[in-house]
Every structure is written in structure tokens, then in C-alpha cells.
Amino acid sequence: MALNVGDVKNKNFIILTEKKTGKIRKIPVNLLLKNLLKTYTKNKTNNMPLFASMHSGKRLDRFCVYKIIKNACRKAQIECNIGTHTLRKTFGYHYYKKYKDIAMLQKIFNHSSPSVTLRYIGIEQEDIYKSYIHFLL
Numbered sequence: 001m002a003l004n005v006g007d008v009k010n011k012n013f014i015i016l017t018e019k020k021t022g023k024i025r026k027i028p029v030n031l032l033l034k035n036l037l038k039t040y041t042k043n044k045t046n047n048m049p050l051f052a053s054m055h056s057g058k059r060l061d062r063f064c065v066y067k068i069i070k071n072a073c074r075k076a077q078i079e080c081n082i083g084t085h086t087l088r089k090t091f092g093y094h095y096y097k098k099y100k101d102i103a104m105l106q107k108i109f110n111h112s113s114p115s116v117t118l119r120y121i122g123i124e125q126e127d128i129y130k131s132y133i134h135f136l137l
Helices: 030-041 062-075 084-098 104-107 115-121 123-134
Strands: 013-017 024-028
Touching: 062 084, 084 104, 084 115, 104 115, 115 123
Parallel strands: none
Antiparallel strands: 013 024
């Protein structure tokens, strides 16, 4: 999803087309994000890439973002396997922990069932571990 500045500047919604399904998603921009985007896009033209390399000015692709995340993890001494997809799963995990609304999260992720969504965000495994820890004979 190659966003340009004009796709987010002064917008109430960000319109995305999912690569995998071709479905159009309309994502509301909350007040906090709107203010952050206003500052970030202040001196940028609408046709500029939203996220560009500081070195080349070219649009960041998934691989570049992956390398940025990996480098940040290395500097923070985080040893586990973290990539771009981890951000999506992390969003889902924290959304679920805050709202406990698996049906809404299933819709957000466009999953076929709540069990798929729970497995995707790692809740099932977490619950299994907790059941072992609290199980005493």
C-alpha cells in the first residue's frame, strides 16, 4: 500500500486497497493521529511518498521497513524474530486485551472465524500456558 502525503493530509479517513484480497478499507483517523500527520506532512507536497528514505528520498518498501525494525531491535537488544507483520499482530493483541471484542477484531483482520483471530494474535497459546501454571492436583 503505497501511500502518498495527499492520501492522509487533512483527511478524516485513509482509504486503502488490500493487496491480498483487493478489498477497499476505509480507516478513520483519530484526533491524535490527525495532529501527528499534520505535523509530519506540514512542508510536504501531496504527491510525495508518505514514508521516504532519509538518504535517497525514495519510497520505503516493506523490505526497507523490515530492515529498520530489525536494526532497532538489535540496538534495543531484542533477540526474538520481529518483522513488519509482527506490528499487525501486536496491534491485534493489544486491541483484544483492551476491548475483549474478538468479533470486531475478526472483522478488522478479515479473518474467517474468531478462533483464527485468537490463534493469529497468540491468545490461545497464552491461555494454554496460564492453564498449566494454575493447574494443581
